[in-house]
Amino acid sequence: MPELPDLVVFAENLSRQFTGERIVEAVWHGRGGRVSPSAEELPRALVGRTISGVERWGKEICFLLDNGQRFCVHLMLSGRFILAPTGKHPHSAILTLGLERGTLTIQDPKGLVSVTLDPPPRNVPDALETNAELLQRLLAARPKMGIKAFLIDQTILRGIGNAYADEILWKARIHPRSITGKIPGEALHSFAGAVHAVLDGAAERIRREHPSIIGGEVRDFLAVHNPSRQLSPTGHPIRVETVSSKKTYFTDEQILYE
Amino acid sequence: MPELPDLVVFAENLSRQFTGERIVEAVWHGRGGRVSPSAEELPRALVGRTISGVERWGKEICFLLDNGQRFCVHLMLSGRFILAPTGKHPHSAILTLGLERGTLTIQDPKGLVSVTLDPPPRNVPDALETNAELLQRLLAARPKMGIKAFLIDQTILRGIGNAYADEILWKARIHPRSITGKIPGEALHSFAGAVHAVLDGAAERIRREHPSIIGGEVRDFLAVHNPSRQLSPTGHPIRVETVSSKKTYFTDEQILYE
DNA sequence: GCCCCAAACAACGA
DNA sequence: CTCGTTGTTTGGGG
Numbered sequence: 001m002p003e004l005p006d007l008v009v010f011a012e013n014l015s016r017q018f019t020g021e022r023i024v025e026a027v028w029h030g031r032g033g034r035v036s037p038s039a040e041e042l043p044r045a046l047v048g049r050t051i052s053g054v055e056r057w058g059k060e061i062c063f064l065l066d067n068g069q070r071f072c073v074h075l076m077l078s079g080r081f082i083l084a085p086t087g088k089h090p091h092s093a094i095l096t097l098g099l100e101r102g103t104l105t106i107q108d109p110k111g112l113v114s115v116t117l118d119p120p121p122r123n124v125p126d127a128l129e130t131n132a133e134l135l136q137r138l139l140a141a142r143p144k145m146g147i148k149a150f151l152i153d154q155t156i157l158r159g160i161g162n163a164y165a166d167e168i169l170w171k172a173r174i175h176p177r178s179i180t181g182k183i184p185g186e187a188l189h190s191f192a193g194a195v196h197a198v199l200d201g202a203a204e205r206i207r208r209e210h211p212s213i214i215g216g217e218v219r220d221f222l223a224v225h226n227p228s229r230q231l232s233p234t235g236h237p238i239r240v241e242t243v244s245s246k247k248t249y250f251t252d253e254q255i256l257y258e
Numbered sequence: 259m260p261e262l263p264d265l266v267v268f269a270e271n272l273s274r275q276f277t278g279e280r281i282v283e284a285v286w287h288g289r290g291g292r293v294s295p296s297a298e299e300l301p302r303a304l305v306g307r308t309i310s311g312v313e314r315w316g317k318e319i320c321f322l323l324d325n326g327q328r329f330c331v332h333l334m335l336s337g338r339f340i341l342a343p344t345g346k347h348p349h350s351a352i353l354t355l356g357l358e359r360g361t362l363t364i365q366d367p368k369g370l371v372s373v374t375l376d377p378p379p380r381n382v383p384d385a386l387e388t389n390a391e392l393l394q395r396l397l398a399a400r401p402k403m404g405i406k407a408f409l410i411d412q413t414i415l416r417g418i419g420n421a422y423a424d425e426i427l428w429k430a431r432i433h434p435r436s437i438t439g440k441i442p443g444e445a446l447h448s449f450a451g452a453v454h455a456v457l458d459g460a461a462e463r464i465r466r467e468h469p470s471i472i473g474g475e476v477r478d479f480l481a482v483h484n485p486s487r488q489l490s491p492t493g494h495p496i497r498v499e500t501v502s503s504k505k506t507y508f509t510d511e512q513i514l515y516e
Numbered sequence: 517g518c519c520c521c522a523a524a525c526a527a528c529g530a
Numbered sequence: 531c532t533c534g535t536t537g538t539t540t541g542g543g544g
Contacts, residue, residue: 001517001518003517032544033544034519034544059518059519074518074519075518076517076518076519076544077517077518077519078517078518079518081533110518110544111544112518112519112544114518114519142538144526144535144538145537145538145539145541146519146538147540149538154518154519161517161518162517162518163517244539245539245540245541246517247517270518272517274540290530291530292530292533317532318534332532332533333532334530334531334532335531335532335533336531336532337532368530368532369530370530370532370533372532372533400523402524402541403523403524403525404524404525407524407525410532412532412533419531419532420531420532421531448543494543502525503525503526503527505531516538
């Protein structure tokens with residue numbers, strides 16, 4: 001499952017590639033996936049529209065349409081975008097969008113992808129809006145959660161998944177079992193800084209190393225949430241435990257606030 | 259806090275004493291307590307009515323009125339009924355009912371008592387309706403609870419509180435940390451039998467030893483939920499632990515099903 | 517690994 | 531040690 005930095009680059013590349021293209025066909029394959037408002041409505045809403053841009057919205061990729069509507073795709077666990085020659089329908093295709101110069105398919109072997117036309121606005125900040133004051137406010141509002149559960153809760157802050165939560169907590173030197181309300185105010189600047197350093201840095205790296213990526217995920221450079229590493233970049237052994245019901249990678253460099 | 263057997267005897271005694279009496283005054287003292295529909299409505303609904311009976315309903319004591327309405331009192335943690343000479347208002351009085359031949363006061367130092375006129379019917383069986391088939395059905399409906407939490411949950415079965423839950427589980431030889439869905443069907447007859455043996459036996463004992471009791475609680479004869487005992491009646495040391503967030507007394511005679 | 521829902525659990529106040 | 535309410539955690543299914 002791609003996470004926020006992957007999605008940032010996907011959106012850039014999809015936008016570059018498809019802005020200005022008209023949708024000539026939309027086929028819902030009916031073999032899984034969730035669609036709102038309905039599979040019948042979808043082609044009527046999409047076909048004939050021109051894509052005026054593509055952007056990341058939390059963990060979703062949204063196609064902006066020329067009539068002001070937004071068509072958003074959540075890739076969930078195993079969804080991915082695929083470019084195929086016009087008319088081709090790859091395996092486990094959920095939705096195929098025929099465009100003027102090619103076919104964009106959303107594929108998902110697990111069939112969990114969710115697509116939504118004009119999703120309701122969410123009153124939840126995006127992870128890239130993070131700063132110390134915002135963190136302070138969000139932490140104060142939920143003072144007795146595990147910090148790991150807090151970071152990946154999309155109703156609190158949008159965009160961070162399991163892998164990057166570990167990366168951020170390691171960068172901030174905060175133990176994943178720490179309690180939200182116990183993290184001292186003095187730590188919040190470096191915490192907020194870690195959010196940006198990790199997410200922006202990862203997006204920049206993916207952008208540089210995979211300039212036209214629109215699918216899959218790039219994880220090989222992660223510092224601790226990385227099964228191929230035994231030691232953190234600073235040489236401390238990486239532990240793997242279940243924290244807040246999630247597989248969690250961390251080291252003893254991280255301070256436990258509880 | 260009186261529990262079911264105490265309340266059974268309270269209801270008998272209040273019924274004997276007040277059936278046929280007319281309510282001539284009802285004073286809500288406004289120093290705590292919860293009243294439904296409202297403190298203003300209450301005197302209008304009660305004054306002038308004649309009490310046609312008193313009965314226990316779950317953990318509540320209900321006064322049946324001659325117009326078919328029911329006036330129910332939940333004593334919560336520290337509420338109690340007190341008889342006072344007409345016109346007297348004891349300390350921490352919540353509600354005073356002036357009757358033809360005396361004054362019945364509901365007193366509660368913690369101010370948690372709740373009184374309700376015509377409480378809505380609850381679709382929940384009473385503990386004294388317990389039999390093996392009922393237990394089977396209720397356990398199957400909530401198969402992954404702790405059995406202690408199950409027994410004291412008033413939305414599942416009405417009337418059992420913390421102390422008698424321990425007594426019943428000891429009598430049934432079921433460990434309080436057992437999981438509802440893991441208790442074997444063969445144990446349900448003795449489990450249901452234990453519910454009745456404990457509750458009916460306690461009521462009978464209270465009735466015999468305190469023939470006119472309407473307040474307080476009698477606990478001195480409890481087998482395990484009893485700080486004055488070190489050993490169960492069968493000579494096993496009594497353990498005290500927190501189970502399902504409640505102080506729980508049990509012994510190693512009780513089988514853990516999990 | 518994702519989201520949603522429902523059930524179970526814990527904490528707090530009245 | 532009671533009942534609500536609210537918030538958090540956990541488990542299952544798509």
